Amino acid sequence: MQAVTVDHIVKKYGSKKETVTALDDVSLEVAKGELFGVIGPDGAGKTSLFRILTTLLLADAGNAAVDGFDVVKQYKEIRNRIGYMPGKFSLYQDLSVEENLRFFATIFNTSIEENYDLIKEIYFQLEPFKTRRAGKLSGGMKQKLALCCALIHRPVVLFLDEPTTGVDAVSRKEFWEMLRNLKKQGISILVSTPYMDEAELCDRVALIQSGKIMSIDSPQSIIKQFTKKMWSVRSAEMFRLLNDLQQYSNTEKCYAFGEFHHLVLKNDAEGMDPVMHYLEHLSHHEIEMQVTQPNIEDCFIELMSQ
Amino acid sequence: MKEAVITVNKLTKKFGDFIATNEVTFEVDKGEIFGFLGANGAGKTTAMRMLCGLSMPSSGSATVAGFDVYKQTEKIKQNIGYMSQKFSLYEDLTVTENIRFYAGIYGMARPAIKEKTAQLLNQLNLTPEANTLVKALPLGWKQKLAFSVAIFHEPKIVFLDEPTGGVDPITRREFWNLIYQAAERGITIFVTTHYMDEAEYCNRVSIMVDGKIEALDTPRNLKKTYNAKSMDEVFLQLARGAKRSDD
Numbered sequence: 001m002q003a004v005t006v007d008h009i010v011k012k013y014g015s016k017k018e019t020v021t022a023l024d025d026v027s028l029e030v031a032k033g034e035l036f037g038v039i040g041p042d043g044a045g046k047t048s049l050f051r052i053l054t055t056l057l058l059a060d061a062g063n064a065a066v067d068g069f070d071v072v073k074q075y076k077e078i079r080n081r082i083g084y085m086p087g088k089f090s091l092y093q094d095l096s097v098e099e100n101l102r103f104f105a106t107i108f109n110t111s112i113e114e115n116y117d118l119i120k121e122i123y124f125q126l127e128p129f130k131t132r133r134a135g136k137l138s139g140g141m142k143q144k145l146a147l148c149c150a151l152i153h154r155p156v157v158l159f160l161d162e163p164t165t166g167v168d169a170v171s172r173k174e175f176w177e178m179l180r181n182l183k184k185q186g187i188s189i190l191v192s193t194p195y196m197d198e199a200e201l202c203d204r205v206a207l208i209q210s211g212k213i214m215s216i217d218s219p220q221s222i223i224k225q226f227t228k229k230m231w232s233v234r235s236a237e238m239f240r241l242l243n244d245l246q247q248y249s250n251t252e253k254c255y256a257f258g259e260f261h262h263l264v265l266k267n268d269a270e271g272m273d274p275v276m277h278y279l280e281h282l283s284h285h286e287i288e289m290q291v292t293q294p295n296i297e298d299c300f301i302e303l304m305s306q
Numbered sequence: 307m308k309e310a311v312i313t314v315n316k317l318t319k320k321f322g323d324f325i326a327t328n329e330v331t332f333e334v335d336k337g338e339i340f341g342f343l344g345a346n347g348a349g350k351t352t353a354m355r356m357l358c359g360l361s362m363p364s365s366g367s368a369t370v371a372g373f374d375v376y377k378q379t380e381k382i383k384q385n386i387g388y389m390s391q392k393f394s395l396y397e398d399l400t401v402t403e404n405i406r407f408y409a410g411i412y413g414m415a416r417p418a419i420k421e422k423t424a425q426l427l428n429q430l431n432l433t434p435e436a437n438t439l440v441k442a443l444p445l446g447w448k449q450k451l452a453f454s455v456a457i458f459h460e461p462k463i464v465f466l467d468e469p470t471g472g473v474d475p476i477t478r479r480e481f482w483n484l485i486y487q488a489a490e491r492g493i494t495i496f497v498t499t500h501y502m503d504e505a506e507y508c509n510r511v512s513i514m515v516d517g518k519i520e521a522l523d524t525p526r527n528l529k530k531t532y533n534a535k536s537m538d539e540v541f542l543q544l545a546r547g548a549k550r551s552d553d
Contacts, residue, residue, distance in 0.1 A: 041474035042445045138550075139346050166471060168345040168500055169538060170545045194472045195501075209474065238507075239486040255479050258503035258536065259525065301475050 001068045003157050003188035004030035004053060009062035011048050011211075022048040023059070024211040030157075030190055030204075035183045037202035038192040039296070045211040046192040047087060050161045053190070054084045067156045080108065083150035087162040089142050093135030097126055097145055100134050101152055108153030118185060119148045122178055140171045147178065151187075158182065160191040164198065176201045196297040207300055214303040222299050228252075229268050232260035232292040233275070235284040244282050250274065255301065260288075262298060309336045311462055311494050312357065316366035317375075319352050326352040328517035329366060334510075336462075339485065339495040341505050344514030345545040350498055351467070353514070357496070358465055359383050371462040384412065387456035390467035394452035397441035401432060404440055405455055412459035426454055446477030450484060457488055464488065466497040470504065482507055502538040511537070513544050520544050 011023040022045045030036040038046050051057035053066055055075035063070065069077045091100045098112075101123070105112050116123075122144050129137065134145060143163060150158060160179075164172045176198065179189060191202070199205045200219045207214045207222070215222055233254075235241045242261055245254040253264045265275070272289050279287050312334035319327040327349040334340045344350045355361040357370050359379030368375045371385040395404045402423060409419040427433040430450055440448060449469060457464050466485075470478045482504070489495050497508065505511050505525060512522040521528055521544055525537055534540045 041477070042472035044474075166468070166500065168545065169502060169541050170345050170548070172500075173542065196475060239490070242483075242486075255476075256482060256507060258506040297475050304474065304476055 001032070002029045002065075003032045003034065003067060004028075004036075004190060005063075005065045006049070006053070007063045009049070009052060009059045009064055011045070011052065011057070011059050021211050023052075025062070026208075026211070026213055027062075028206050028213065028216055030188060032188055033183065033186055035179060035189045035191070035201075035203045037199055037205040038190065038208055039194075039196060039199045039205050039300070040192075040208035041194050043210075044208045046208060047161055049208075050084075050086075050159050050190070050192060054082060054159055055079060080153075081156045083153070083155035083158045085146050085150045085158075085160045085163055087165065089146060091134045091142070091146055091149060094133060096131050096133055097137070098130040100145060101148055104149040105152045110153050112152065115152055115154045118154055118182075119151050121181060122151075123148050139167065140174075143167065143171070143175065144178075151182070155187065157188045157190065160189065162192050162194065164193055164195060172198070196295075196300055199296040205296070207296075207303060209300075209304055215299070219296055222296060223294060226294045226299050226302060228264050228302075230292050230294045230298060231263040231265070231272065231275075231289055232257070233263050233279075233287070233289045234260045235279065235288070236286040237284065241279070241284060244279065244284070245275075248275070248278055253301075253305075257297075260292070262292070262294075310334065311336050311372075312340075312368070312370050312496070314357070314366075314368040317353065317356060317363050317368050318365045319349075319356060319361065320364045325517050327356070327363075330514070330517075330519050332512060332519060332522055334463075334494055334496060336494055337489050337492045338510065339489050339497065339508045341508030341511035342496060342498045342514070343505060343511055343541060344498075345548050347550050348514040348545075348548065349517040350514055354465060354467065354496075354498070357382075358386060358388060385462050387459070387461040387464035388467075389452050389456040389464065389469055391449070391469060391471045392467075395440045395448060395455065398439060400437050400439055401427070401443070401451065402436045404451070405458060408455050409458050414459055422458065426458070430454060446473050446480070449473060449477070449481055453481065453484055453488075457493055461493065463494040463496060466495065468498055468500065470499065470501065478504075502536065502541055505537040505541070513541060515544055515548050516550055 006026055006028045009023050009026045013020045013022055040046055052059050052071060053064055055071050055078050066078045067081050101112055126141060126144055164175055183189060204218050206216045242256055245251055245261060245263055250265050250267055252266045254261055276289060310333040314330055314332050316329040316331055317327060318329050330353060342350055356363050356375055359375060359382035363375060370382045373381040405423050406419055427436055470481055485495055510524055512519050528540050532540045532543050
């Protein structure tokens with residue numbers, strides 16, 4: 001049995017006159033114990049999918065199941081078995097750290113003590129502030145508390161909707177370390193993110209855009225499917241270089257990519273020499289060009305433009 | 307000739323015993339894209355608010371577009387643009403109404419507004435959406451429009467506070483193209499971001515840790531100094547040592 005099954009789910013919003021399709025025939029499966037990423041920009045449909053799976057929203061068509069239970073007919077069973085951390089901070093701001101945690105434990109007929117081992121590593125960092133009101137915590141601490149509250153009843157499947165949005169690079173890294181530790185405890189995790197670089201930390205990912213899944217696979221396999229040769233190019237004037245490369249007759253695609261520009265050529269038979277000539281002719285200097293490995297963001301851009 | 311448009315000298319802001327921004331010193335040149343990085347709680351927002359004339363410093367000095375952050379805050383506000391992901395356009399106004407509203411606030415004359423609005427809509431391919439409510443636009447369009455509105459009055463400097471959060475990779479790059487174009491025209495860009503690849507697009511980057519600027523250089527030199535392959539590594543090395551975290 002799969003942790004999550006999504007079968008041809010459709011979700012639309014709005015009136016008859018103006019409908020927005022948030023999820024357009026989405027299907028996917030998450031295996032038990034898997035760390036599965038739903039990667040896509042704002043408005044791709046990530047939150048709608050999570051709300052359907054957590055039984056908070058009804059789909060217009062299709063079926064879905066979590067831990068073998070149907071999201072419509074058996075929603076009560078599901079609610080007892082899952083943990084959900086919504087994108088927006090949803091704990092009680094006026095309760096203390098400890099009160100929040102105790103409240104969620106009590107709702108699920110359990111106690112902090114009973115499941116303490118599961119949250120120990122995360123809660124340990126919050127314990128010095130356990131009498132502080134949740135509303136007075138820093139962003140990173142709120143995030144840790146929310147994760148503890150979502151875990152305190154030892155869920156089978158954990159849903160994390162954009163846990164790292166707006167969080168700095170250091171806290172993001174720490175958060176993903178926590179997720180990997182939870183995975184070791186056998187919890188299936190569905191996590192959504194707009195940060196493409198986080199895809200590489202998941203077992204498998206679904207790349208989603210405008211309500212449609214563009215690709216589902218392990219990050220390594222998605223990257224392998226990118227069969228074109230990718231060049232990275234830089235020079236002393238990066239913006240002019242970008243424009244010049246985009247104008248170049250043999251360019252299929254060129255875009256900024258951190259320190260370099262990424263370039264895909266229409267015809268790669270002649271290699272880099274003609275490109276170098278072209279750039280030298282336009283008096284670019286300090287030119288560097290080499291073959292590079294594409295990553296998930298390159299794949300996302302490629303899939304978006306198909 | 308380099309011409310500094312922001313000069314900051316030992317600028318400090320205290321809230322009681324807490325030193326949010328601690329004696330920061332730097333200069334930003336005209337037309338430069340200046341990346342202002344730091345972990346959550348490092349003091350970026352406080353520093354930015356002082357430079358925008360929204361918060362009185364506790365000590366130190368600074369000028370923005372030639373105006374003093376203590377005495378000429380109104381002058382500063384007239385000469386800068388500001389955009390953040392959290393606050394930018396009015397959702398219940400149309401595209402044209404938003405432009406007219408902001409341009410009006412900055413004191414532009416009606417005929418000038420009219421002419422420039424047509425140009426801008428054309429440039430952003432938004433002419434068919436001129437009378438659409440902003441809330442009906444896709445996020446990527448909103449952000450490009452918000453940036454264009456922030457520089458509509460041709461400010462000397464534009465402050466961008468995490469402008470690209472949550473947008474798809476293609477839109478994010480289109481957004482950066484707008485930033486580059488503005489910089490080419492001589493508008494200085496002061497930008498904060500959590501995307502480390504975007505730090506690479508800046509001419510120079512400063513990294514704040516616990517209220518102080520710990521590093522300031524070109525991305526290339528920073529990587530050399532910290533013996534790092536990417537700006538992400540540089541950032542992690544510096545910010546890992548941070549004692550405080552807050553929003």
